[in-house]
Amino acid sequence: MQKRRYRDFESWVELLTTKGLSKPARVREIIKNHLGKITKSEIMAKCPDISQITVQRALAELLKSGEITKLSGGRYTSYTWNRERE
Helix, strand or coil: CHHHHHHHHHHHHHHHHCCCCCHHHHHHHHHHHCCCCECHHHHHHHCCCCCHHHHHHHHHHHHHHCCEEEECCHHHCEEEECHHHC
16 A cells, blocks of 8 residues: 555656647546546545646546546546556
8 A cells, every 4th residue: 555655646746747738638647547437536635736627628638539538427437447458
């Protein structure tokens, strides 16, 4: 469990310090590098400088392109990277 936290933190710092990535691209990378499912609020917590609207738009585009899969709905909506496309 501890190793995973360090890995998550390291990924988060890397995303925040990476120059040249657009905000939607950062959302994409967060989901892609996250193990298991992730919620919109978790994405927003990892990138507090990205607005909720931008996160929603990025999620909509990723869903449309088939890169992510939406799990459940409503207040319990979560997303996962579509590994079948790789």
